[in-house]
Amino acid sequence: MADLDVVVVGAGFAGIYAVHALARAGLRARAFEAGSGIGGTWLWNCYPGARADVESKDYCYSFSPELEQEWSWSERYPAQPEVLAYLNRVADRFGLWPDIRLSTRGI
Numbered sequence: 001m002a003d004l005d006v007v008v009v010g011a012g013f014a015g016i017y018a019v020h021a022l023a024r025a026g027l028r029a030r031a032f033e034a035g036s037g038i039g040g041t042w043l044w045n046c047y048p049g050a051r052a053d054v055e056s057k058d059y060c061y062s063f064s065p066e067l068e069q070e071w072s073w074s075e076r077y078p079a080q081p082e083v084l085a086y087l088n089r090v091a092d093r094f095g096l097w098p099d100i101r102l103s104t105r106g107i
């Protein structure tokens, strides 16, 4: 970890954005996620019927107009699988995977 400027704990909505924003700021950051995938609460809470109670157009990132153009939600209130797919798409789209370690506890 000596080569890092910032350690991010967790790769849910917040951690994913942190990794992206820190890289854009020129910092060497890495997220450590205990789960076997990204998504945070949307990875852990995969029971049938799990969905957001905020509208999909609001329950997403707003830092990239391109991302907003590229992604279209299939439902007004997104279900857990679609939120998880969205977050994985964000990691793909912005090349975040090299800066995320899964199944690893940070701190």
Ligand SMILES: Cc1cc2nc3c(=O)[nH]c(=O)nc-3n(C[C@H](O)[C@H](O)[C@H](O)COP(=O)(O)OP(=O)(O)OC[C@H]3O[C@@H](n4cnc5c(N)ncnc54)[C@H](O)[C@@H]3O)c2cc1C
Pocket: 009, 010, 011, 012, 013, 014, 015, 032, 033, 034, 035, 039, 040, 041, 042, 045, 050, 051, 052, 053, 054, 055, 059, 104, 105, 106, 107
């Ligand atoms: C069914 C459901 C519906 C929801 N609907 C909404 C909604 O409509 N609107 C809304 O605003 N919010 C909603 N939420 C709340 C949701 O939790 C947040 O919106 C958001 O996903 C939280 O993101 P986060 O990155 O802050 O935290 P989390 O998603 O909790 O991510 C934290 C991550 O950190 C990891 N972690 C913690 N400690 C460590 C450690 N020491 N080492 C490594 N990894 C660690 C955890 O494994 C986890 O993956 C909903 C939640 C659920 C379960």
